[in-house]
Amino acid sequence: MxxxxxxxxxxxxxxxxxxxxxxxxxxxxxxxxxxxxxxxxxxxxxxxxxxxxxxxxxxxxxxxxxxxxxxxxxxxxxxxxxxxxxxxxxxxxYKTYRELMRALAKEGVVFVKWPDLNDGQKEELAAYFHQIVYPVLTPMAVDSSRPFPLLHSKELYLAVVLRPDLTDVKQEDRTYCAIVQVPSILPRTVPVPGRKGTRKQSFILLEDLIKEQIGQLFSGYATEAVHAFRVTRNSDLALNEEGAEDLLAEIEKELRRRRRGFPVRLEIEKGMHEDARELLMEELQLSDPIDDIHEIDGPLDLSFLSRFAGSLPNADHLRYPRYEPKYPLEFEESDDMLSAVRERDVLVYHPYESFEAVNDFISEAAADPDVLAIKMTLYRVNAHSVLVQALTKAAESGKQVTVVVELKARFDEERNIAWARQLEKAGCHVVYGLVGLKTHAKITLVVRRENGVLRRYVHVGTGNYNESTARLYTDAGLFTCRPDIGEDASALFNEMTGYSTPHNWRSFAVAPSGLKPKLFELIDREIAFAREGKPARIVAKVNSLSNQSMIDKLYEASAAGVRIELIVRGVCCLRPGVPGLSENIRVISIVDRFLEHSRILAVANGGNEEVYISSADWMTRNLSRRVELMCPVYDPGLKKMLINLLELILRDNVKARELKAGGGYERVAAKEGEPPLRSQFAAANLWLWKKAAAAEET
Structure with a gap:
């Protein structure tokens, strides 16, 4: 090969x-x-x-x-x-879109065009246009005195081709072009007043409504054609962190530059007028009509469907049954979260268990007079974060609050800048991470005075401190006050905020310098056990696997007889099932109701299994260009719970797809006599496993 x-x-x-x-x-x-x-x-x-x-x-x-x-x-x-x-x-x-529109129509929900409406409906929608839409619109003519406007990336626009009213003899009989932005501040779907005697819910797309009324923006001109289009620009930031005296100011400057990134793709409505098409190609400097221009047979930008589906009234029968996360049993039975963590480690698995536990942990620490310091990393935070409010109160009450805010979290830069400023204003020490590295580790450290000594409480997670995504993503979080983990947590924050030399980690493995060597050490140990005829197995759950040397190390382990099972949701550059290379490696992917986001590693270790949770995927950027964290799970019960979870996912025969040697994926089918097993639905009973385990222990 x-x-x-x-x-x-x-x-x-x-x-x-x-x-x-x-x-x-x-x-x-x-x-x-x-x-x-x-x-x-x-x-x-x-x-x-x-x-x-x-x-x-x-x-x-x-x-x-x-x-x-x-x-x-x-x-x-x-x-x-x-x-x-x-x-x-x-x-x-778009083939699927048309199929779904037909299915929606059978449920009494239809998207209509202007000719489908009766006079009364047209009158009411015209009134909505005049009162709500028209004042927001800005027609932008393109001619010698008015240059081509800046088109924002991924925003929806209308290209309008006009001809002058020839009653004015001064006007030439030629076409003129103008551009109108479809205002993203308004709902993309506009409810249509119902017809008498029908229960149908009808909607018209905002751009279709604007098209019908567009002539009101161009008096003295006849509208020859109106077509939607959309530009996608280069959105990657090119930061010079070494030369930036103020990283926050540098990122703000780059965000402004992003708006002017070079066009990568132009999406146009099918049948666009040739004059408008040529103008866009010329002004956007797009030369390849095959690679650069995508002609769409349907509404551009189907991302609006998510908000529409979530807001449609009286339609719960067309959604998954509502799932309410359970509050973690260990904390539910205790009035004091810190005392519960003193008794034993606690593992919380979202979204089956509530992220409120994390909010409460920080909020309790912020209000506790014996808590002296709170340190935390923030990568992606939701709009109305309870955590940020708790940290603000903690700082205002005199506690030492340190927050490592990652300003370079792609597409969340502006929000993170706002949080950073709010935290600084409250008196928090805000650090923007290390030069050249993104801080992607998910960790909180609480330092509390107890009986004259200090105790460290730590939360380590696989996902962001974001209560919105915690209802949609699967992630694990470990609460512990083990001294070795606490010492490592303090050392990690010292490295991120000061000039500390690399720490001799007792429990953690930390990228960019230590995580990859630790993973290789664990794999090498499994190789040694395989050669000795002892249990040798690796089960890893990550979002992506693309680092070449990591793949080569897994190939080496496979050749040595180590059984390797990988649960990789997204990108996987490893080719499984190749004789002499990877015949002992199986790769599956789960795409289901929740986004599989947790990173978990289990190794057989000759029969004495070890389990780790991590913030890192096995990609080059995670292993060498980010501050990432991998933490062991020591508690035997919690280890067993995570191993059971991995085994459950590996047995999925409803939503699992298996990666084949050729690079394609095939659905995993249930074997004859085997009942269907959908791992996400089965994992929803995780809190019941905890309750059963607690009863058994008692």
């Missing part, structure tokens, strides 16, 4: 992942409004991929770089292949 054929290309693997998301929208067993939600996610995912990954490839092409990567693809060859696969995916996405 050639060296490059040993690996699957990262970007092509990502396309396969988004294809699995699309399959959930195509799946008739998925509730109808949930299918719309998945269809929306396909668009959001693709937007980010194009604005970062495809943009990066085009950057390389502009710079004349055309060397193959470790999977054998040159930027030019990969760009061509991605373009074909994206076109195919979008075509299938």
């Amino acid at each position: 050639s060296a490059s054929r040993k690996y699957i290309n990262r970007d092509l693997s990502w396309i396969e992942f988004n294809r699995r998301v699309l399959e959930e929208a195509e799946d008739p067993t998925t509730p109808l409004l949930e299918r719309l939600h998945f269809l929306s996610i396909v668009t959001s995912n693709l937007d980010e991929f194009v604005s970062v990954r495809v943009a990066g490839l085009k950057d390389q092409l502009k710079a004349g770089y055309n060397k193959p990567d470790f999977t054998g693809y040159t930027p030019q060859g990969l760009t061509k292949r991605l373009a074909k696969r994206i076109v195919r995916m979008v075509r299938d996405q």
Whole structure:
């Protein structure tokens, strides 16, 4: 096998992942409004991929770089292949969209066009346009005196082709072009007043309403054509952290520059007027009509479907049954969370268990007069964060509060800047991480005075401190006051905020210097056990696996006889099941109701199993360009619970897809006589396992 054929290309693997998301929208067993939600996610995912990954490839092409990567693809060859696969995916996405619109219509929910409306409906919608929409619109003419406007990335626009009213003899008989932005501040879907005697819920898209009334913006001109379009720009930040005296100011400057990033993709409505198309191509400097321009047969930007599906009234029968996270049993039975953690380690698994436990942990610490200090990392925080409010109160009450805010969290930069300023204003010590590294570790340290000595309480998580995503993502969080973990936590914060030399970690493995060597050490140990005929197995759950040396180490373990089972939600560059290379490796992916986000590692260790939770995926950026954290789970009961969870996921035969040696995925089918097992639904009983374990212990 050639060296490059040993690996699957990262970007092509990502396309396969988004294809699995699309399959959930195509799946008739998925509730109808949930299918719309998945269809929306396909668009959001693709937007980010194009604005970062495809943009990066085009950057390389502009710079004349055309060397193959470790999977054998040159930027030019990969760009061509991605373009074909994206076109195919979008075509299938809109085919599914039309199918879902037909299914919605059977449920009494319809999207209508202007000619479908009666006079009364047209009159009411025209009034809505005049009162709400018209005042927000700004027509932007394009001519010699008015230059082409700046088009914001991923915003929806209308290209308007006009002809002058020829009663004015001074006007030439030619077309003129103007651009109107569809205001994103207004709802994309506009309810249509109902017809008498029908219970149908009708909606019209905002852009369709504007199209019908567009002539009111251009008096003296006749509208020849109106078509929607959308530009995707390069959205990656190019920071010079070494030369930036003020990182916050540097990022704000780059965010302004992002708005002017070079165009990567132009999406246009099918049948766009040739004059408008030529103008956009010329002004946006798009030369390749195949790779750069995507003609869409349907509404542009289907990401609106998620909000629509979530807000549709009287439609719970078209959604998954509502799931209410359970408050963790260990804390429910205690009035004092810190005393519960003193008794034993506590593991919380979201979204089955409530993120309120994390909020309460920080809030209690903030209000406790014996707590002297709180230190925390923040990567992505929700809009109305209880945690930020608790940290603010703690600082205002005189506690030492240190927050490491990652300003470079992609597409959350502006929100994080706002949080940083609010925390600084309250008196918190705000640190923006280390130069050249993103701080991606998820950790909180609480220092409390107890009987004349200090005790450290630690929370380590696999996901962000974000209560909104904690209801949608699967993540693990460990609460502990073990002294070795507490010492490591203090040392980690000292490294992130000061000039400490690398610590001799007692429990943690920390990237960029120590995590990869620790993983290799664990894999090497399994190789040694396999050669001795002892139990040797690795089960790892990550979001992505793309680091070449990590893949090579897993190939080495497979060749030595180590049984390896990987649960990789997204990108996987490892090629499993290849004789002589990876025949002992199995890879599955779960795409289901919740986003699989937890990172868990279990190793057999010759029969004395070890389990770790981590913030890091097995990608080059996580292992070498970020501050990441891997923490052992010592409590035997908690280890067993996480191992049971991994085994449960590995037995999924409803939503699991298995990666084949050729790079494609196939659904895992139940064997004859085997009952269907959907791991996310089964894992929802996690809190019952805890209750049973607690009763057994008693």
